Amino acid sequence: MMNQHEQDYTNQGNSNFFKGAFIGALVGAAAALLFAPKPGSEMRGDLTDKINLVSDKTKEVAGVVGTKASELAKTVSTKATDVMSTVNESRNNVMASFKQASTEVADEAAAASEEVMDKEMEASAEVSQELKSTNNSH
Numbered sequence: 001m002m003n004q005h006e007q008d009y010t011n012q013g014n015s016n017f018f019k020g021a022f023i024g025a026l027v028g029a030a031a032a033l034l035f036a037p038k039p040g041s042e043m044r045g046d047l048t049d050k051i052n053l054v055s056d057k058t059k060e061v062a063g064v065v066g067t068k069a070s071e072l073a074k075t076v077s078t079k080a081t082d083v084m085s086t087v088n089e090s091r092n093n094v095m096a097s098f099k100q101a102s103t104e105v106a107d108e109a110a111a112a113s114e115e116v117m118d119k120e121m122e123a124s125a126e127v128s129q130e131l132k133s134t135n136n137s138h
Contacts, residue, residue: 025054103112 029050 018065022058022061024093025057029054 029047032050
């Protein structure tokens with residue numbers, strides 16, 4: 001797959017080629033008409049024919065370029081949509097993982113809190129028992 005720089009260079013090369021071909025066709029047609037020994041009306045007719053030919057070729061090239069540009073735009077749009085879908089899916093996966101981890105941490109914190117409270121109750125009961133037995137002994 002070509003990177004952006006290579007694609008730009010290729011597109012620029014194609015553009016330069018078509019410009020050169022167009023200019024070459026015009027210069028060649030003009031030179032052929034000017035150096036050919038023909039009467040004025042015949043030369044004007046040939047010139048009109050050559051201009052029409054160049055015009056037709058220009059329209060044809062413009063059509064091809066337009067089609068290629070349209071295809072490229074569709075490809076870019078499709079790729080952008082694919083990238084956005086992938087990004088959204090990844091974001092949703094990260095959010096789901098975060099929610100799950102948060103729930104697990106909250107559950108563990110609640111369990112630890114209950115355990116601490118149970119230990120505190122046991123310790124309090126033991127201290128109360130010790131105090132009662134100490135007070136009863138005296």
